Amino acid sequence: MKKYYLTIVAFFVFSIIQAQELPKNIFGIRTGINFSSSSFSTGNISFQYVKDNYRTKTKINILNFGLSYQRLLNYSKNWYLEIGLYVSDKGFEQEYYMTHNDTYDKYKTNLWYLQVPFLFNYHFAATDKITIEPFAGLYTAYGIDGKTKLIISEPPVGGPFTPRDVVNSFGNKGFKKFDMGLKFGIGATFYGVHASIEYEFGLLDIGTADYYAHRDNVKNKNFAIMLGYSFTLSKNKNVKDKFNRIYPNAE
Numbered sequence: 001m002k003k004y005y006l007t008i009v010a011f012f013v014f015s016i017i018q019a020q021e022l023p024k025n026i027f028g029i030r031t032g033i034n035f036s037s038s039s040f041s042t043g044n045i046s047f048q049y050v051k052d053n054y055r056t057k058t059k060i061n062i063l064n065f066g067l068s069y070q071r072l073l074n075y076s077k078n079w080y081l082e083i084g085l086y087v088s089d090k091g092f093e094q095e096y097y098m099t100h101n102d103t104y105d106k107y108k109t110n111l112w113y114l115q116v117p118f119l120f121n122y123h124f125a126a127t128d129k130i131t132i133e134p135f136a137g138l139y140t141a142y143g144i145d146g147k148t149k150l151i152i153s154e155p156p157v158g159g160p161f162t163p164r165d166v167v168n169s170f171g172n173k174g175f176k177k178f179d180m181g182l183k184f185g186i187g188a189t190f191y192g193v194h195a196s197i198e199y200e201f202g203l204l205d206i207g208t209a210d211y212y213a214h215r216d217n218v219k220n221k222n223f224a225i226m227l228g229y230s231f232t233l234s235k236n237k238n239v240k241d242k243f244n245r246i247y248p249n250a251e
Contacts, residue, residue, distance in 0.1 A: 008012035022075060022123065023232045023247050028068035028084075028194060034061040036090040036111075038204075039219045042214055049099035059108065070121060070209035082119040082135065087112065090222055091146065091169070111170055111220070113141035117183055129190055131246050136184035139200060143170045143177035176206045179220055187226075189246050194228045 037058040073079045074126055094107040094217030119137035126132050146169030170177050185198030201221040207218035 030228035
């Protein structure tokens, strides 16, 4: 029985030690590059020839910028809830090979979103200078701007646009503005400098019946490489030395 009580005491002591190691609030500035694309499917049999000769390609977008906030949920388990606000440039390239009239069209679509992630993070102190931080959760996004442009037309006739035409990607015949999906990845923090790789997969169909009649199911996909800085706004006397080196101002 004595050993049983000692085990309980040891457990609570260990929990208190863990609690002293973790800053309660962590703020971050993030920026990165998106490698975005889309999934595509159609059930319109009348456009089967288009489906057989249609494909989307990955587009590189140089702006994914925002702010993050992490709140400690469980001292003993090192879990954080993360939310944020980002401006994220997504989109894709589209290629059409029209075998019935021997034409080729290529379009570039930009989709600018205001995006909010809801993530669960786990912080593991790999050394006294580095934390490893896997994360997973959901994101919601709302389209704020975007352009779709015909960049190649061979021969330069046909298609829904004429060559060099630019239309609003979220216009009356464009894509739906609201999007939501899954997001997961892994990050690391070293002396406040944060780096991560992450992947997003949209759960909602953003295509519309008016934007090319053959397209009836389009979902965003995005791979991102992010860099940033993590910090605390106020000093915390209960945080141990090893976290002082990882998160500035945590003392």
